[in-house]
Structure formats: structure tokens, C-alpha cells
Amino acid sequence: MSEQYVLETRNLVKEFKGFVAVDDVNLKIRQGDIHALIGPNGAGKTTVFNLLTKFLIPTRGRILFKGQDITAMKSAAIARKGVVRSFQISAVFPHMTALENIRIALQSFEGNSFSFWQSGNRLNKLNERAMELLDAVGLTRYANTTTVELAYGRKRALELATTLAMEPELLLLDEPTQGMGTEDVDRVVELVRKAAQGRTVLMVEHNLSVVSKLCDRITVLAQGAVLTEGDYETVSADPRVREVYMGTDASGERGAPAATTETEA
Amino acid sequence: MILNGVLLVLLVLAPLVMYPVFLMKILCFALFAVAFNLLLGYTGLLSFGHAAFLATGGYTTGYLLSNVPWLTTELGILAGTLMATALGFGFALLSIRRQGIYFAMVTLALAQLVFFFFVQSSFTGGEDGMQGIPRGELFGLIDLNDNLNLYYFILAVFLGCYLLVQRTVGSPFGQVLNAIKQNEPRAISLGYNVNRYKILAFVISAALAGLAGSMKAVVFQLASLNDAHWHTSGEVILMTLVGGAGTLLGPVVGATFVVNVEYQLAQGPLRDWVDPILGGIFVLTVIAFRSGIVGEIQKFMRKNLS
Amino acid sequence: MSQGTGREYEQLRISGLHAFYGESHILHGIDLVVNRGELVTLLGRNGAGRSTTLKAIMNMVGRRTGSIMINGEETMSCAPHHIARLGVGYCPEHRGIFSSLNVQENLTLPPVVRSGGMSLEEIYTMFPNLYERRFSQGTKLSGGEQQMLAMARILRTGANMLLLDEITEGLAPVIVEKLGDVLIALKEKGLTIVLVEQNFHFAAPLADRHYVVEHGQIMEEIRADELSAKQSVLNGYLGV
Amino acid sequence: EISDNMVKMGYLADMSGTYRDLAGPNGLKAMEMAIKDFGGSVKGAKIEVVSADDRNSPDVASSTVRRWVENDKVDMIGGMVASSVTIAATKILEENNKLGIVSGSAASSITNEHCTPNHIHYVYDTYALSIGTPTAIVQEGGKTWFILTADYAFGHAMEADVTRVVEANGGEVVGSIRHPFPTPDFSSFILQAQASGADVIALANAGADTTNAINTASEFGVTQGGQTLAALVLFLSDVHALGTDVAQGIQLTTGWYWDMNDETRAWSDRFMEATGARPTMVHAGIYSSTMQYLKAVEATNSDDSQTVRKYMMEHPINDMFAKNGVIREDGRMVHDMYLAEVKTPEESSGEWDLYNIVRTIPADEAFRPLSESKCKLVSM
Amino acid sequence: MSMIFGVPVAVLSGQLLIGVINGAFYALLSLGLAVIFGLLKIINFAHGAMYMLGAMVTVIMFDAMGVNYWVALFLAPVLVGVFGMLIEYFLLRRIAGQDHIYSLLLTFGAALMIQGILTNIYGVSGLRYSIPDLFKGGVNLGFMFLPYYRAWVIAVALVVCFGTWFMIEKTKLGAYLRAGTEDAQLMQGFGINVPLLISLTYGFGVMLAAFAGVLAAPIYSVTPVMGSHILIVVFAVVVIGGMGSIGGAIITGVLMGVIEGLTKTFYPPASSAVIFLVMVVVLMFRPAGLFGKEA
Numbered sequence A: 001m002s003e004q005y006v007l008e009t010r011n012l013v014k015e016f017k018g019f020v021a022v023d024d025v026n027l028k029i030r031q032g033d034i035h036a037l038i039g040p041n042g043a044g045k046t047t048v049f050n051l052l053t054k055f056l057i058p059t060r061g062r063i064l065f066k067g068q069d070i071t072a073m074k075s076a077a078i079a080r081k082g083v084v085r086s087f088q089i090s091a092v093f094p095h096m097t098a099l100e101n102i103r104i105a106l107q108s109f110e111g112n113s114f115s116f117w118q119s120g121n122r123l124n125k126l127n128e129r130a131m132e133l134l135d136a137v138g139l140t141r142y143a144n145t146t147t148v149e150l151a152y153g154r155k156r157a158l159e160l161a162t163t164l165a166m167e168p169e170l171l172l173l174d175e176p177t178q179g180m181g182t183e184d185v186d187r188v189v190e191l192v193r194k195a196a197q198g199r200t201v202l203m204v205e206h207n208l209s210v211v212s213k214l215c216d217r218i219t220v221l222a223q224g225a226v227l228t229e230g231d232y233e234t235v236s237a238d239p240r241v242r243e244v245y246m247g248t249d250a251s252g253e254r255g256a257p258a259a260t261t262e263t264e265a
Numbered sequence B: 001m002i003l004n005g006v007l008l009v010l011l012v013l014a015p016l017v018m019y020p021v022f023l024m025k026i027l028c029f030a031l032f033a034v035a036f037n038l039l040l041g042y043t044g045l046l047s048f049g050h051a052a053f054l055a056t057g058g059y060t061t062g063y064l065l066s067n068v069p070w071l072t073t074e075l076g077i078l079a080g081t082l083m084a085t086a087l088g089f090g091f092a093l094l095s096i097r098r099q100g101i102y103f104a105m106v107t108l109a110l111a112q113l114v115f116f117f118f119v120q121s122s123f124t125g126g127e128d129g130m131q132g133i134p135r136g137e138l139f140g141l142i143d144l145n146d147n148l149n150l151y152y153f154i155l156a157v158f159l160g161c162y163l164l165v166q167r168t169v170g171s172p173f174g175q176v177l178n179a180i181k182q183n184e185p186r187a188i189s190l191g192y193n194v195n196r197y198k199i200l201a202f203v204i205s206a207a208l209a210g211l212a213g214s215m216k217a218v219v220f221q222l223a224s225l226n227d228a229h230w231h232t233s234g235e236v237i238l239m240t241l242v243g244g245a246g247t248l249l250g251p252v253v254g255a256t257f258v259v260n261v262e263y264q265l266a267q268g269p270l271r272d273w274v275d276p277i278l279g280g281i282f283v284l285t286v287i288a289f290r291s292g293i294v295g296e297i298q299k300f301m302r303k304n305l306s
Numbered sequence C: 001m002s003q004g005t006g007r008e009y010e011q012l013r014i015s016g017l018h019a020f021y022g023e024s025h026i027l028h029g030i031d032l033v034v035n036r037g038e039l040v041t042l043l044g045r046n047g048a049g050r051s052t053t054l055k056a057i058m059n060m061v062g063r064r065t066g067s068i069m070i071n072g073e074e075t076m077s078c079a080p081h082h083i084a085r086l087g088v089g090y091c092p093e094h095r096g097i098f099s100s101l102n103v104q105e106n107l108t109l110p111p112v113v114r115s116g117g118m119s120l121e122e123i124y125t126m127f128p129n130l131y132e133r134r135f136s137q138g139t140k141l142s143g144g145e146q147q148m149l150a151m152a153r154i155l156r157t158g159a160n161m162l163l164l165d166e167i168t169e170g171l172a173p174v175i176v177e178k179l180g181d182v183l184i185a186l187k188e189k190g191l192t193i194v195l196v197e198q199n200f201h202f203a204a205p206l207a208d209r210h211y212v213v214e215h216g217q218i219m220e221e222i223r224a225d226e227l228s229a230k231q232s233v234l235n236g237y238l239g240v
Numbered sequence D: 001e002i003s004d005n006m007v008k009m010g011y012l013a014d015m016s017g018t019y020r021d022l023a024g025p026n027g028l029k030a031m032e033m034a035i036k037d038f039g040g041s042v043k044g045a046k047i048e049v050v051s052a053d054d055r056n057s058p059d060v061a062s063s064t065v066r067r068w069v070e071n072d073k074v075d076m077i078g079g080m081v082a083s084s085v086t087i088a089a090t091k092i093l094e095e096n097n098k099l100g101i102v103s104g105s106a107a108s109s110i111t112n113e114h115c116t117p118n119h120i121h122y123v124y125d126t127y128a129l130s131i132g133t134p135t136a137i138v139q140e141g142g143k144t145w146f147i148l149t150a151d152y153a154f155g156h157a158m159e160a161d162v163t164r165v166v167e168a169n170g171g172e173v174v175g176s177i178r179h180p181f182p183t184p185d186f187s188s189f190i191l192q193a194q195a196s197g198a199d200v201i202a203l204a205n206a207g208a209d210t211t212n213a214i215n216t217a218s219e220f221g222v223t224q225g226g227q228t229l230a231a232l233v234l235f236l237s238d239v240h241a242l243g244t245d246v247a248q249g250i251q252l253t254t255g256w257y258w259d260m261n262d263e264t265r266a267w268s269d270r271f272m273e274a275t276g277a278r279p280t281m282v283h284a285g286i287y288s289s290t291m292q293y294l295k296a297v298e299a300t301n302s303d304d305s306q307t308v309r310k311y312m313m314e315h316p317i318n319d320m321f322a323k324n325g326v327i328r329e330d331g332r333m334v335h336d337m338y339l340a341e342v343k344t345p346e347e348s349s350g351e352w353d354l355y356n357i358v359r360t361i362p363a364d365e366a367f368r369p370l371s372e373s374k375c376k377l378v379s380m
Numbered sequence E: 001m002s003m004i005f006g007v008p009v010a011v012l013s014g015q016l017l018i019g020v021i022n023g024a025f026y027a028l029l030s031l032g033l034a035v036i037f038g039l040l041k042i043i044n045f046a047h048g049a050m051y052m053l054g055a056m057v058t059v060i061m062f063d064a065m066g067v068n069y070w071v072a073l074f075l076a077p078v079l080v081g082v083f084g085m086l087i088e089y090f091l092l093r094r095i096a097g098q099d100h101i102y103s104l105l106l107t108f109g110a111a112l113m114i115q116g117i118l119t120n121i122y123g124v125s126g127l128r129y130s131i132p133d134l135f136k137g138g139v140n141l142g143f144m145f146l147p148y149y150r151a152w153v154i155a156v157a158l159v160v161c162f163g164t165w166f167m168i169e170k171t172k173l174g175a176y177l178r179a180g181t182e183d184a185q186l187m188q189g190f191g192i193n194v195p196l197l198i199s200l201t202y203g204f205g206v207m208l209a210a211f212a213g214v215l216a217a218p219i220y221s222v223t224p225v226m227g228s229h230i231l232i233v234v235f236a237v238v239v240i241g242g243m244g245s246i247g248g249a250i251i252t253g254v255l256m257g258v259i260e261g262l263t264k265t266f267y268p269p270a271s272s273a274v275i276f277l278v279m280v281v282v283l284m285f286r287p288a289g290l291f292g293k294e295a
């Protein structure tokens, strides 16, 4: 019935001690789309991500990946099935170099991860691919830098590269451009576009210019429930979306006070 | 490399100048600490119950060698190691899902229950200890009552285990352990079933600790409740930290240092002051040499080379 | 808003500031001045040292040399809590919401250092989300809600100089808009604000002056009225 | 022939742990006093002492003893408290044919299943301790007994011995509790013992467990309730710590008491001068046994363990510690033991004036008869 | 007389009361430990030594200067508390923010030193101290004889526990403490003298241990090693309650006293192991302890 949908949720609900954070959400993510999940702060976007990757257990509802029910699966199993997320707050291995960070991700496909008797040199063949990924996020120079020493924005870039290393079928990105300078934002947009070829992306993003440039389809969440859905034009024209989320400025750049609009032109 | 070679030569020649039983004691504790460090230093798990494995290895080997006449020593040691491995697997299953200090405390609690079992069982000889364990013969051929024979046997086993741990730490498996140590949720999201990795690490560590206990029982020809006491679990933490957790040589150096200091002090004019002096050393380590002896040397070299 | 008219009160003067994290030397001689009632931004690429500058003002970096005067008082030898007591409010990059406290406790946690701060009601009207979740554990809030809380928290203390690090991070456009209004209102009340921002479109219309930071040094100072003239220079630095 | 023209003695004891006050550093003083009193040399051979803290660990004891006898040419080892330490040490002494004189240990197994031809058990043992007190108390009318037993081999052995003695004298053991070692709080056990209604509450434990139990018993009014308290293993240092206030009236068995006669008083005055405390029976035993050993070496002109032990067995001991003490073939030194009662605060004239000696238990009653011995050295 | 599992009800009620009394001790000790761990993230292996110091100081002050019990009840905890603050200031402060395990090593080392030095001075047999005259004797409750002193212990321990709980969970000072442990630097940036707060907290936690020590002095044998046995039991109590949970430490303390008491009645040999059994079972089902918040 739903061949073209990579991911579906059916009446997904998450309650925290009586507080309903996700309220009966039915998502349908089409194969190959870049799908955005937007909405005001506290709408439940991150919670949805957490449910999809089983960092939280749904109170009710079902999750289907390629038609298969994955509601009961564990985090790691879901990741191995090809649903991989990046974190909103940067998550890296702080005392490894950038290169090693990526290698750990690549290694999970190698199937020798329990071989405690093998030499670590077997992993060197992953270096090339790791460097490619670092290059893609502009971190080539920092390949051998210990990750703690990277500035915040670069950690985010690294986090993204690590996620891509997983070659996910469905990529979940939680605010991938958060904390990045303009320059990097553009690079990430390109990166996501490139990464999206041949796979599906579901992203949370508050930078509307990124959303407008990248996304094929947008779901707006508000107070845990789906407010509306459609492409950027449809959604941004919706007065309810303007009211609860975009504010007076829908120019496509990041939200800014009314006064900005003049300077911008 | 050169350093390792020099150390090896020293170890081979050591019994010519030093008392072999004492050297063997050091090797046993060094192996114990190396095993423990695989968890603390390389997986980020603080086990507070490793005494249980040391004691299980010792008691099992001791019991078998005393009661099964045809059993050769290496088989007795193997049996002790296997028993500790099995116990380690049990501990791991019960504790591995707990985090941080809770993990430490569950392992402590389990070890206390094991201690209780040993206290209650008659085969351990209670507080008299299991005494007079025969050293027997290696492969039925080599007489281990000769201190030198036994020393070289223990040295060989120790070196084998040390190399195994070295290999493990650098292996693909070791990389994953390191990742888990640094950021567990991230490792999960990369598709690793972290509990399985932790369990395997725990079991390897328990096996090596059991092996250390088995060999110790053969060396001293006794196994006692002291081995199972929580102080011993604490002692191995101290040895590891004093030497340098997360370094390969650290636990070896730490064990050598602590065993030596304890022994030398107990003999000398300060024999009533062993505890306070050891205490002072621990305090000093934390304040002034936090990375441990080996860790600090490494830091110093890195600084002066770059 | 020109400098040196004399009637202006110099609230912050940093000269020759160097800062280190362990071995690494991050700030290489920062010089800047902020007058009372001014809003200045620190612009720059990732890793330029803007956050570090704010932390250095608070004495929260490993080691510092140089001089930092607050209200004409040298603070290089002051502990962080003394600096806060001089009327400085700091909102860190990583929010620093306390998980052992609920939202309301988080909000009322920082001691009042001066009179004239906002009341709890005012804050809750400004951020209704926080009101709704006021008895939740602080870190159970969504990313954006935590950001609001981090900002709101220092508005209560009555600090008259605010050091704000990336406060629009992760906020929905409506909220960002509202924050802009808040900053304007604070400025009108006479507060001094040092703003570190990635979101130039947010910062540009609010600021009196911009400092461009690169490699731990101030590369350029741009007044609001020079902004259009120097746009290309700025773009060069920011890599737009 | 005295080997290397030197008599080297080792003193091994707990110097810093639970048993410190029993033998400990003061035991070493006692040994040194004996050597000094002997003159510092035997037949021109120097007498030397090495000492070590065994840390109550058989490992430590075993590596120390091994090194002493295998490397450092030690001829005799004294002290030894914890039974695990003693058994480990004596095994090694047997292997190397050196001599051990055990003064601190209580376990009677040391001259029973663990006996060796290379050691002597000098001062007391659990068998002896559990004879005197129960016999006397049962005879005075304490017919029903409740035993608080430390839950380890030593406690179990004591419990069995007491039960045997009580029953042999016509009494009855109505209950017992095995408590973990160590137990910081005894109130629960004391309560159960009170509820049992037994005439006598016996403590088959030692050290801090015993003092804690006695303290609690006093707090819960055990004696006011008409029950008698019998501590089986109680040393002078323990009673001193408890004070006569709490400990008054308790009956106990001891191998020696400092205030028995002029001879003991004279020696313990000297001991007190050196250490600041009155000697326990263990301290006195260490002094005495060292003396006897040196005499034997002198007499035989040898420090060979078998020669010396044989001489010591053939010559009864008569000194301030023992009258007509005899070392048997199993290594047990048998001598008179004493039933003592702790003085009341009114009777006591000073902090160390603690016991009234009630009765002498003759040597042949006090110790396990050879006929019951499991020792391999005892010829049937 | 009615029986439960072969034990008379009267005996059982006595055992329950004794359990509660011992539980009050555990509560007091684990409370201090929970305060120190919960608020400072320090694994205080010197806690047993501080308890011991409380008792030793009480006895020593009495012997040397005739300081009586009532004065000691205040003076000894204060002295030990100040001593604790010195340890914090000169030692623990230097490892702030480091892994837990360093505080464990450091406090363990400090405890060895304190214990060892006192052992060499005072020996291990114990020092004499007697119950204050006011509390000599007791009352017969019918099912048991309750010494007045034990009644006093339970009353005063519970009052102190509740007071501490209230201060930490319900007052502003408590909020500072809780927040300061999560991000000391930021708290300091808000204008709070965090280093001082930390010293005081450590001093306070240690004071609670010393207070328990003073209470123990008249009824337990006072020796330099009296704290080392009780240490890991108290740790177990804190873990079962949930590390960092102040209320949890108190309730669990009492609960464990009772469970231990019941074990002493039904199967005495296991009474030292039962707490660990409970711990394993509890953590099986509640990973963060009975009252702990899951991370």
C-alpha cells in the first residue's frame, strides 16, 4: 500500500507524565525527498526524532520503515537498518581526532568489530573514505586535531560528516546548521543536497532559508500535532504557520525582527 | 620498542638478583591490574568487584589441584580461569546496563555476595584459608616446585596476556570500546550494540583476573579470603591509577610499585606505618601525578618532543 | 553615536587581552571599549574567539593576561563571582540549564545583583512556553525552550551589562523576532549589551557598533552608520 | 654448631590491623627484652631480630617467611596471630625445616590437623579457653546456655567445644546465633539472647566483636535481667578498653595475668616501662618462649630446629610465665590456665587492676588430650 | 504467644524497633555521604574515618579536658567539620571537575592516613567512654528493654535528617548547592561564591558523619578502625536510595536497618550480605536506585 513511503508513523503519541509532547502524528515521508519538520520551539520535533530512533519509547502508535513495523526495535538495530540521526546538541567522541571519529562510524559496516585479536591496522583502509567525508564538510585541515579542541561550529560539521558516513537510507538531521556561520551554512546546504541523492532526508531546521532552498516537502508541527503539510510556498503562505512560527518575516532568511527587512533589501 | 626489549631482558634476568617468589607475586598482581585496566582505562567501566574473579580463579585452581591427583598444573590454572570467565559473564549480564557509579556499586555488591559464598563454604577453609595447594608439574613434566621453573612459566603466561591486551586495545574491537568510553549514546546511534561490547570486554577482563588468581594460588600454595575481600578490589584500582590508567604499562608499573612499597615498608623500621604511608602516596598521586607514573612520563615526553 | 564625547560612561574597556586554554593560545591581544547603553556585537567565523572573549571577561578561561576594566575597575584578579556582582550578566553558548532544578528554580536561581531587573510575571508574559512548563525539570525542555530560559534567567538579576552568546540559536523565527524587541527595550532602559551572534540579520539593526574578530584579534570596528559602506569588507571577513 | 655464627629470629605479627594490641609492636618489644636479658649473644653468636607486619594476610606472611628462611637465614620465627597467617607460615617452616613458636594464635587446629614438627604453640588455644569458663559457670548453677558465635571456623570450633563442656557438666545449650564477622551492632543478637531466657550468654567471638557485644549487653541490662555473660576469648587489652564499669563480673579464662605474683609483677613493671602498657598473656608468652628458645640453643650449641625443639620438649618450662610447662609431641605447650573474674570498679585500684584469679585450671585439664589428637606426629 | 515463621511476635517487634534505631544511624551516615556525592560529586571514602574521628575526638576531649557528652555533641562535629574543610581546601579542591575516581583515591588515601596515625597512637582495642548519666538505664516496653540512650539516638538522628533534607530540597541555599554541582563555573558567573559553598558543603557532610560518631561513642567500641567496616554498607545504602537523593538516603537508611534487623532474626549469618543482595535486586529494576532520578 505504501511502497513510495520510506517512513510512516501511525497515530504516534508521546506523553511525559501527563504532558502530551507528540499528539497523534501521522507522518509520511516519500522516498528520495528532503522532508522538513518545522514548528515553534517545544512543538515536539526533537521528540519525534527520538521516537523514530527509539531514544524514547512511544506511548502509543506505530512506526513503519519501508512498510516494516519497527516500533519494537532497539536503537542500534534501527541504525543498522539505515535510519541514522544527528544530534541537536553536538555529539562527538571528544578525545579522538576528527578522522578517528569518522572511522568509528565507517567501521560499523566492517563486521570485524568484535575481533579483539586483530590488529587495528586493518582499519586504515577506511582512511580514504573518511578523508573524503571530512573534505565534504571542510574539515580536511583538522583531520588530526583532537575533537575537544575544535570550535563549536566545527564540531557540528564533524557530527554531520559522521552521520553521513553511516550511508543511511533515511537520514535524520536535527538542526544541522545550528551554530554555524553563513559560510558554513551554505556549505552544509550543498552537503545535504549532495547527501540526499539516492536517499531520503528528514530534517528539523529553524533557518528558513535553508528549508526553502532544500526541502521538497514540509510538515509543520505545533503543540505536538501536525498543523499543516505541503511544499514551501503552500506552508509559508498559511496564516496559521505565520502566526505560530514564522512571524512577520517570511523572507526566507533566518527569522529576524521587523526592523531588519529594510536593511536587507 | 627499545624500552620493551630492555624490560623483557630485565624480567628474564630478574630472578638472578631478586627473590623469585616475590617477583611472581608482582607478576600476578600486574596481570590482575592489566586485566582491570582493560575495563577502567579502555572501556571507561569502573568495576569494584574484581576481587571476586581473582578469588574464584584461586579457589577453583586450589581446590582442583588439591583434590584431583591426576590434574596437571596448567589444567588446574585453565579450570580456574574458565570458572572466573563464567562468573565474569554472569556479573556482566547483571551489571552492564547500569551506568557510572551504579555500575561500580553493582559489581561491588555482586562481589560481596561472592565473598559471602566463600565465607560460608567449607571447601575454602574459611578464614584459615585454603592451604598447602600442591604446585605440581607443568604438562606433567616440569617440576614447578622449583621456583625458577615456576617463575619462567608465570612470566610466559604474563607476557602472553600482556600482548593479548595490547592487541585488543588496538584492535577494531578496542576502537569501539574507546568510542563507548568517550560517548556512549553516540556509539549507539552509530549502530553499535554497546552492551555486547562491554560484556565482551568485561568477560576478557574477568578471565585474565581469574588467571592471575589461579597463578597466585599456585605460587603461594594458598588461597585466602583476603583475595575476595573488597579491599582487594580497591587495591587493584589503586595500583592501576598509581601506574596510570589507560596506558598499557601503567598497571604493571603500578602493581610493581604498590606491592614493593607495601612489602619493603612492612619489613623495615616503618613497619607500623604502612597504611598511613600508602595513604600518603595515594593522596600525592592524585594531587601531583594524576595521570599515574607512566601517564606522567608519557606527558613529559610528549611535551619535550613537540 | 560617536566616541569620545566625554559625557559617555565607559562601562567596559579591554586592552591587550590574551587568553589560553591549557597550552593553546586563543586570544592574541583583544582591545575594545563599550560605553554604557551601547549594544555592540562581536562578529566572526566559527572559532574566531568570540565566545572566548566573553568567557575571558567573566574569568572563565584557563589563563589571561592584559587588562579588563569594568566600570573603571580592573578585574583581572577578580573571581568570577565578584565580576558578576559588578552587574555583569552572562548567557553562555551552551545554555547551562540545571537539570536538578525545575524551570522556575532555574529562572530564579541567579541572585539579584542590582535592582531594576524584570519580574517573574514579565518574563513569563514574554516567554509563555516557559510558564507552561515551569514545573518541568530544566533539561527536559526542548532545545529552543532551554535557550529562552538561559536568556530569561539573567534578565531577572538586574545586571546592567549583558554578555550574550548566540542567543537566537535554535529559536523559531517568531521568538527571534520577539528577542529583538526585548533587546531594543533593554537598550532603551540603558543596559549595556555585548552580543556574539552568527545571525547577522538579527544583529545588524540592533547594534551601535560591530567588532570583527579573527584569530583572536579585533580586525575591524564598524559603526552602524558605516555598515552599508563597509559591507564588502565585512563580507570578506565573514565569508558570505 | 650455630649456623653462620648467628641466631636470627623473625617476629611476624599484625602490626596495624585488628589484632595489633594483642601481640603487635609490643610483642616485638617483649622479644627484644628477652634477647637483652639473655645477654645479646649465645655462645659468642650474635642474636639478631628481623620483624614484619603480616597485615593479616597469608600472602604477605608467606612471602615474608619464605624470604626470611630461604634468603635471610632466619632460624626461628615468633609472634603470629591470625590463624591463616600461622598455618601458611608453619607450612613454609616445615618445608625449610626451621622453627616457629606461635604465641598469638587461638585456633587449636594449629597443633591438631595443622600440626608440623617445626612449630610450637605456646600460650593458649580455643580448646583451653572454652574449658575453664563454662565448667566453672555450669558448676555454679548456670545450666542453660545461649551462644553468640562468630560465623567462621574459629567461632564454630569454640561453639562446639563449649557445647561439649557444658553438656559434660550437666548443662544444656538452648540456642545459638551465628553472626557475621565483623558485626558493628549487637543489639539485635543480644535481644534474641535475652528472649531465649538462658541463664548464660556465651560469646564465642573475639576482639571488637566481643567488646561490642559486652558493651551492648551492659546497655540492655543483661546482668540486671539475671543472665550471666561469659566471654570465651577476652584479653587484658579488651577488658582495659571496656573498663570495669561495663565488664565487671565477667568470667574468663587466661593463660597468665600480670598481677599473679612477685615474679610476674616485676617483669610486667619492666614491660610497662618500655611500652606504657601492661602485658597481655601473649606478650608474656613471647618473652618466655624467646628465653626458652635461647636457652635451648645455648644448651645444645645448635640452632637446628629439630635439635632445639627436642631439647625444649625434654626440659619443662619454669619461669614467670609458666610453672612446669611441657611441650608435647604435637607442639602444644601445656601449662596451667586460670579462671579470672573482672573486678568491680570498687575493687579495682587502677586502670590495669582488672582481674581476680578465681581458680587454677591444671594443665592436664586445660588442653586437648593427645588421645583425641588428629596430629600426624602423635603416635597412637 | 503468637509466632511468625517460628519467631514470637514480641521478639519480632523488638527486632523491628532495633532495626529502626540502627537504620537511624545508617540514615545519618548515608545522608552525609549523599550530600557530599549528590552535591559535590565526590566519592567520599573518608566518610568512615570522619565518623570514627567524631567518636575519637569525643573520647579524647573527655580524657584530656573532661569535656562532657553534651558539649562534645556540638564541639566534635564542628572540629571534624573544620578538619574536613581543610581537606577540601588543600586537597579535594585541586581535583575539582576530574573523574570521580580521583576523589575516591584521594579520600581513601586520606582515610588510611588518619586511621593509621590514630592506630599508632591509640591502638585498636578501643577507648573507654560511657553513656551520659541522663540516659543510663532504660524502660521495659513489654516486648523488649529499650535503653534510653537508643531512644535518644533515634529521636535526634531523625530530627537532624529531616532538617538537612529540608535545607537542601526546600531552600534557596539548597538550590544553589544543587546547581553549583552541575556547573560550578556558571554558578560563579552568576555571582555566587561557589568555592566557599563547596567547602561548607563538604564540611557539613563530614559534620553529619562526625555527629553520628559522637552518638556512637557511648555504645560502640571506639577504635581507629570503627569506620572502615561500616563504610561500604553506608555506600550501599546511598546507592539503593539513589545517589544524590537526600530523601532517598534517609528513607533507605531506615529501611535497610529494618531489613538487616529482620535478617538478623531469621538468618543471622547473611545479615552482612543482605544489603548487597537488596542492592543488586533494586538496581536490576530501578537503575538509578529507589529514589534516584534516571539520567
Ligand SMILES: Nc1ncnc2c1ncn2[C@@H]1O[C@H](COP(=O)(O)OP(=O)(O)OP(=O)(O)O)[C@@H](O)[C@H]1O
Pocket (backbone or CB within 6 Å): A016, A019, A021, A039, A040, A041, A042, A043, A044, A045, A046, A047, A048, C133, C136, C140, C141, C142, C143, C144, C145, C170
Ligand atoms: N523527557 C522529557 N520529559 C518531559 N517533557 C519533555 C521531555 N522531552 C521533551 N519534553 C517536552 O516536550 C515538548 C517537545 O519537546 P521537543 O524537544 O520535541 O521540542 P522541539 O520541537 O524539538 O523544540 P525546539 O525547536 O526548541 O528544539 C517540550 O515542551 C518539552 O518541554
Ligand SMILES: Nc1ncnc2c1ncn2[C@@H]1O[C@H](COP(=O)(O)OP(=O)(O)OP(=O)(O)O)[C@@H](O)[C@H]1O
Pocket (backbone or CB within 6 Å): A148, A149, A150, A151, A152, A153, A154, A179, C021, C024, C026, C044, C045, C046, C047, C048, C049, C050, C051, C052, C053, C093
Ligand atoms: N576548552 C577548550 N580547549 C581548547 N581549545 C578551545 C577550547 N574551547 C575553545 N577552544 C578553541 O578556541 C578557539 C576559539 O573558540 P571560541 O569558542 O571562542 O570561538 P567562537 O568564535 O565563539 O566560535 P563558534 O562560533 O564556533 O562558537 C577555537 O579555535 C577553539 O578550537
Ligand SMILES: [Mg+2]
Pocket (backbone or CB within 6 Å): A045, A046, A047, A088, C142, C143, C144
Ligand atoms: Mg528540538
Ligand SMILES: [Mg+2]
Pocket (backbone or CB within 6 Å): A152, C050, C051, C052, C093
Ligand atoms: Mg562561540
